[in-house]
Amino acid sequence: MQQFVNTLINGASLGSIYSLMALAMILVWRSTRVVNFAQAGQAVLSTYVGLEIHRITHSYPLTLIIAIIFGALFGALVDLLLVRPLMHRVGDGPIAAVAPVIVTLGLLSAIQGFVGLIWGGEYRSFPAALSQNGFKVGLTRIPFSPFDLFILFTTLLVMLAFAYIFQRSGLGLAMRAAAFEPEVARLAGVRVARVRTIGWAFAGGAGALAGALITPTTLLAPNSLDLLLVFGFTAAVLGGLESLVGGVVGGFLLGIGLALVVTYLGSSFTFITAFVVLIAVLLLRPRGLIGQRSVRNA
Amino acid sequence: MLSIVGLTTDHGHVRALENVSFEVPAGSLTAVIGANGAGKTTLLRTLTGLTKPTSGSAHWHSHDLLSLSTEEGVRHGVAHVPEGRSVVSELTVAENLQLGALWRGKDPDVQIAREEVLSLFPRLRERLSQRADTLSGGERQMLAIARALIARPDLLLLDEPSLGLAPLVVEQIFQTLDRLRKQTGLTVVLVEQNAISALEIADNAVLLSLGKIVISGSASLIAQDTELRHAYLGY
Numbered sequence: 001m002q003q004f005v006n007t008l009i010n011g012a013s014l015g016s017i018y019s020l021m022a023l024a025m026i027l028v029w030r031s032t033r034v035v036n037f038a039q040a041g042q043a044v045l046s047t048y049v050g051l052e053i054h055r056i057t058h059s060y061p062l063t064l065i066i067a068i069i070f071g072a073l074f075g076a077l078v079d080l081l082l083v084r085p086l087m088h089r090v091g092d093g094p095i096a097a098v099a100p101v102i103v104t105l106g107l108l109s110a111i112q113g114f115v116g117l118i119w120g121g122e123y124r125s126f127p128a129a130l131s132q133n134g135f136k137v138g139l140t141r142i143p144f145s146p147f148d149l150f151i152l153f154t155t156l157l158v159m160l161a162f163a164y165i166f167q168r169s170g171l172g173l174a175m176r177a178a179a180f181e182p183e184v185a186r187l188a189g190v191r192v193a194r195v196r197t198i199g200w201a202f203a204g205g206a207g208a209l210a211g212a213l214i215t216p217t218t219l220l221a222p223n224s225l226d227l228l229l230v231f232g233f234t235a236a237v238l239g240g241l242e243s244l245v246g247g248v249v250g251g252f253l254l255g256i257g258l259a260l261v262v263t264y265l266g267s268s269f270t271f272i273t274a275f276v277v278l279i280a281v282l283l284l285r286p287r288g289l290i291g292q293r294s295v296r297n298a
Numbered sequence: 299m300l301s302i303v304g305l306t307t308d309h310g311h312v313r314a315l316e317n318v319s320f321e322v323p324a325g326s327l328t329a330v331i332g333a334n335g336a337g338k339t340t341l342l343r344t345l346t347g348l349t350k351p352t353s354g355s356a357h358w359h360s361h362d363l364l365s366l367s368t369e370e371g372v373r374h375g376v377a378h379v380p381e382g383r384s385v386v387s388e389l390t391v392a393e394n395l396q397l398g399a400l401w402r403g404k405d406p407d408v409q410i411a412r413e414e415v416l417s418l419f420p421r422l423r424e425r426l427s428q429r430a431d432t433l434s435g436g437e438r439q440m441l442a443i444a445r446a447l448i449a450r451p452d453l454l455l456l457d458e459p460s461l462g463l464a465p466l467v468v469e470q471i472f473q474t475l476d477r478l479r480k481q482t483g484l485t486v487v488l489v490e491q492n493a494i495s496a497l498e499i500a501d502n503a504v505l506l507s508l509g510k511i512v513i514s515g516s517a518s519l520i521a522q523d524t525e526l527r528h529a530y531l532g533y
Contacts, residue, residue: 170400173389177397181386183348187379188445189372189401 006143007263008256013148014217015255016155020210021232022239022247023162024203029241030166031175031199034083034100040229041111042078042204043211046071047220048119050212051126060129067212068205075204079197082107108229112222121222128216151213158206159248165202166244175199227271231258234278240288249290299324300453300485305354307337307344314340316509318354322502324452327479327486329500329517331493331531337509338489339381342455345487346371346378358453373401377451381458381489383438387431391422391441394430398445408448415444418474436467443471447478453485460492468492472499493531497521505531 021039028036036042050067054060082103090099130146166172177185178192179199185192210232211225218224235254239246254277261273281288300322307315315337322328330338343349345356347368356363361374371378385394395415399408416423419440425433430441439459446454456475460468476499479486490496497503500517505526513520520526 170396173393173397174400176389176393177386180388181384183380184384184386185397186348186368187346187372187377187384188397189369189449190397191369 002140003263007259009142009144009148011256011259012252013144013151013255014259015235015252016152017210017214017228017251018231018235018255019155019248019251020158020206020213021228022235022251023159023244024207024210025232025236026239026241026244026247027162027199027203027206029236030179031202032079032083032100032196033179034104035233036104036200036203037101037229038078038104038107038111039203039207039232040225041108041115042071042074043207043228044115044220044222044225045074045111046204046208047126047211047215047225048115050208051119051124051220054127060127063127064129064209064212067208071208071211072201072205075207076197076201078107078204079200083200084193084196115222119222123219123221123224126212126215126220132216147216154209154213155248155251158209159244162202162206163244171195171198230271230274231255234274234281237278237281238289240290243288243290246288246290250288253289300356300358300487302345302356303354305341305344305356306352307340307349308352309340309349314509315344315351318506318509318511320504320511320514322485322487324359324485325479325483326501327476327488327499329493329496329503330487330489330506331491331496331503332506332512333532334491335508336506338506339457340509341506342378342380342457342487342489345455346376348378348380369401372449372451375450375452376455377446377449377453378455379442379446379457379459381461383435383442385430385433385438385441385445388429390427390429391433392426394441394445395422395448398448402449407450411448411450415447418447418478419444436463436471439463439467439471443475451484453487454479455487455489457489458491459488460490460495468495472496475499493527494521 024039025036028034046067049070050063053066054063083100086099086103090096128147130150132145132147134141134143134145166176174185174190174195177188178190178195182192210228214228231254235250236247238250238253257277258270258273261269303319305315305318318341330341332338340349344351345363347366351364358376363371363376366374386397389397395412399411402408421437422441422444425437430438433441443459459471472495475486478484488496488500497517497520502515503517503520504514505512505520513526
């Protein structure tokens with residue numbers, strides 16, 4: 001029983017980081033209808049930048065803040081220099097649907113290659129904000145540390161902040177309109193291109209945060225966040241790819257599910273389980289666990 | 299005044315508009331009529347920057363419309379309601395209205411404009427919290443027009459507002475338009491295939507065929523021209 005409870009706690013902790021990556025992917029999807037496969041690369045680059053900042057300043061808060069700002073700026077640049085010109089060129093032609101997939105996959109490889117060139121391929125450690133030793137409950141030490149609590153709190157805070165922006169602010173309304181009906185949004189005076197860039201910046205910041213939070217547990221290498229991309233994407237699909245709350249719920253469900261698989265079946269089943277979940281959701285509930293159907297098509 | 303001179307627009311190798319010139323006096327309602335493929339929709343899309351022209355000019359008062367982006371055009375008082383009940387289905391009625399006035403920021407007049415459009419279309423007031431995709435076709439068309447009006451435009455470009463709607467709903471929308479422009483001095487360019495209804499409320503009309511102007515002038519005179527009606531309007 002103790003092992004089961006520990007597994008649930010551990011899974012929730014990991015799941016909160018998957019949730020952050022899912023949020024990043026949902027933010028780009030909701031503002032531009034692009035699945036950003038480069039998100040892992042962007043997060044890796046931001047985390048390496050954070051690593052350098054920490055080497056110079058030894059300040060964790062500064063490291064985290066600069067990594068997030070860098071991630072946001074880099075996300076905006078990806079849209080400005082790559083995605084926006086690309087979408088302008090392909091328009092609504094036959095390759096419009098696959099062009100962003102190709103370009104973000106290409107960008108992922110390019111970033112990982114660049115990071116490898118600059119920092120090398122070996123694993124590096126990244127500091128944690130707080131102790132990673134589990135809390136003590138009575139005589140037992142549970143696998144839930146102050147750092148895990150920090151991750152959980154940060155994830156929920158980020159989710160609430162984004163949910164507020166999307167549902168309650170003018171910027172969020174513009175982002176939703178620009179995502180669903182860009183032409184209608186433009187005719188309503190929304191500067192759609194600018195709004196989309198802001199969406200990419202938000203996502204870049206959220207991805208950078210996910211990278212900085214998971215790396216103390218997994219170590220840092222050019223490809224170290226690939227799995228986070230897969231799990232973040234799976235969590236986003238579990239939540240329906242549209243809903244921020246859905247993405248967070250999806251992240252927690254996936255984190256707990258994978259922790260149970262690792263404990264009771266072995267770690268070699270982790271990757272395949274994520275894919276089985278992904279395919280099962282797409283087949284059985286393509287709108288996600290909390291996705292909605294539109295009501296009327298009159 | 300809206301002044302269009304020598305406007306030509308191509309879709310690839312197809313000429314959709316050819317050397318179109320006409321004027322729309324401020325405060326008037328001009329109907330642009332013609333069969334499918336006449337270039338009516340292209341005309342409006344060109345005026346609001348959604349389609350790039352090949353040559354020509356279009357001025358609304360002193361503003362060169364063809365040099366403005368779609369978003370800038372809105373800020374210069376030009377509202378365009380494209381065909382197909384252009385609302386954001388995933389947003390509520392209230393959010394669609396808010397969207398139309400978003401660029402006006404915290405202007406206190408926005409709330410007044412909102413009340414005015416809800417008075418024009420009272421059905422929308424009852425549906426404020428509903429998603430736009432739960433509305434009927436007529437209600438969506440009302441919402442699309444209301445979303446444009448909340449920005450307080452001087453020039454309203456309406457593309458086929460009657461398309462696919464019941465005659466009673468069409469009559470209601472046209473009556474509202476007629477009342478609105480008489481009360482506010484709004485200038486309206488109404489693109490319609492439903493020529494009978496459009497000519498009834500229009501001051502002037504422009505008849506397009508295959509991208510060219512066949513005739514332009516008084517709407518009542520064009521409506522009385524039996525030969526034109528038979529040849530181009532099918533009634």
